[in-house]
Amino acid sequence: AQSVTQLGSHVSVSEGALVLLRCNYSSSVPPYLFWYVQYPNQGLQLLLKYTSAATLVKGINGFEAEFKKSETSFHLTKPSAHMSDAAEYFCAVSKIYGNKLVFGAGTILRVKS
């Protein structure tokens, strides 16, 4: 079975500071990994995905994530937070040959001015 743990249900950073959202996964088979962002009362938008190519993945809006197999992690980072980054972020895992995603519980990012 696959699972995702997102450490920290709420993260607060100052505008211009580093954003680090943590995600650890559990999977008995090689995984695909995803980060999604959700703004209030909207659907989820794909930020980036890892599909067994490069371990450092760059996404939209300046975000990136690094797949570390030894640590079973896929943490999301952004060098400098903007007010517009305030949202809820979800990490998700799937099997390469599967057709379902398993989501983490989400992390709400607050950006202080």
Place this chain on the structure above:
Amino acid sequence: SQTIHQWPATLVQPVGSPLSLECTVEGTSNPNLYWYRQAAGRGLQLLFYSVGIGQISSEVPQNLSASRPQDRQFILSSKKLLLSDSGFYLCAWSITTGGYYNEQFFGPGTRLTVL
């Protein structure tokens, strides 16, 4: 390009009333289709998924049902709503290419309030 539509955007229904939420996808063929629910403080819960017309898999026992009458149409229904059915319902689609799974794309959601 592909787009996904959900309606209605918001819905307020009394307990015991029926429900029908619709999702349609444009610009792709034979997508995998999904229904999720977000309840306050409970994250994303996969309710149903479908890999083809008439093929529905249920993830969580409940008083909801799903149907896929056409390739790009996915409907979520209930005969009698419960208070616990309140939440934000999201439809999503994906495609499987050569056996490899691709990412899911989400619709704008339907906010359901059961009173």
